[in-house]
Amino acid sequence: MKFHFFHIIIFLVLVIVTTNGEETLPPQLYWKSMLPNTPMPKAITNLLHPSGYWSEEKATWVDVGKGGVDVGVRKGDNEGSGSDVNVGVGHSDSPFDYLYAASETQLHDKPSVALFFLEKDLHHGTKLNLQFTKTTSNNEAKFLPKRVANSIPFSSNKVEYILNKLNIKKGSKDAQIVKNTISECEEHGIKGEEKSCVTSLESMVDFTASKLGKNVEAVSTQVNKESEFQEYTIAQEVKKLGEKNKAVVCHKENYPYAVFYCHKTDTTKVYSVPLEGVDGNRVKAVAVCHTDTSQWNPKHLAFQVLKVQPGTVPVCHFLPQDHVVWVSK
Template identity: 30%
Template sequence: MEFAHLTVLSLFCLAFVGITATSPGEDYWQSIWPNTPLPKTFSDLLIPNGKTNSLPIKTEELNQYSTLFFEHDLHPGKKFVLGNSHPVGNIIRPFRKSRQGVTDSIWLANKDEQSLEDFCYSPTAIAEHKHCVSSLKSMIDEVISHFGTTKIKAISSNFAQNQDQYVVEEVKKVSENAVMCHRLNFENVVFNCHQVSKTTAYMVSLVASDGTKTNALTVCHHDTRGMNPELLYEALQVTPGTVPVCHFIGNKAAAWVPNHIVDNLRC
């Protein structure tokens, strides 16, 4: 009888350990930022085999990235329709011709197909530094190396589902020193962490057409010499290196910034 009790107790303990066990990536995160929740944006980095069964970024999320606009468009009352866009009057509207992957292809020549290796090992654009990471630990090490400190935070957007029309409610400047980490649109879980010189990050409060409120991480690039000239001209009728260009950051990405700047903006 005593043996049976011990067996049951052992099984219970094993089950409890299985439930509460954390991954090495989570342990590493907590060792640096104790009692700080891991942002949902990075949860894919905890998948055991490092691969999903489908492409992670759907059409709706692609539209979050592919809205290009000018910095002076960031003011209360401005209307946006998510998608590849250009300004018409007081409204940002989609392109007639849809595109995909603007979040990274604004820094690259257009390609119908591109392998993960093509992207990660391609030369960086002018004024850009990039690094592909496939684990939470490698991402943490990369951003700490960039900032030279652990006093940093990750912030991200929380766009509402099934909403593509928004009005700007408030604009807050976050930082002029940010590292953006984007989930690449491949089944293998890889993030592109890159930093582009002369870039300003904002957190923009938006109100959807149904009244839903959301926060949109937004970056404005002041050095656009390395941007895709075809996309810039189609979106804004400008050429690289002439004027600052901005775009939203979708839910599958985050910005790492100094933590003293954004104490109330963690997402």
């Protein structure tokens, strides 16, 4: 099921004044003030509203929907079980949710299956069947200013209020997506993982700086053009990024406005991987390798694809271009 586009009215202001009279910086300037030596990756710039903050007096329709992401119903969720919802009880449809077993949809989804590979294969000459699609568009869900995002609850206890606030019809597909994303964000992470779902760019910067400091690099997969499912070859100059094995990985969630599931672990290696497709397409991919998978669900998609057991060998995967990886310089 695809996330259908819908509109909400959001009041955006050019300069937001806090209660004590201090100005709140626009997200671009906040980034520069916090991370002056860190270029902003395309995965971030694509989500900044092109018009900046709009006048508070002008209510504007902001298109915040995003397509192309399937959703499933969590175990114990009795709502939305009608024909409009793809029910996958007990499973997450995200290949980056390591607590859940693979669904039948995932097992037959070639692009998702192809994301995973073993670290021993991460070298020049390895051939992999992959598909890269551009996920950005003018209609993609954008970042809200932190103050606006903070004014909208993000809690399963406030779902009805959220739906009303965002003008989403109860019982609709969009309402189910909101419920599922909040549910995923509220669940406990795996052992040794520090996680947070951030609802603004400022919150993402704050979370990352609190875990890695301010001397960081932010990277994302860069795709020149969309491609069909095809063979790619790892080119020369595979490069390990960051110090030690510490990283913060932020996965884009399916939500009316930009929300990222960010998590930090000390058992993650990050690589920049150049790829060349048989059609000539070149991709500068970001790969993440997990050196400790002992806490993952034994029936996770990666184990079923690679035919390995949890905690035995490092498991790697490529990241879509709308995800962001942070590493210490």
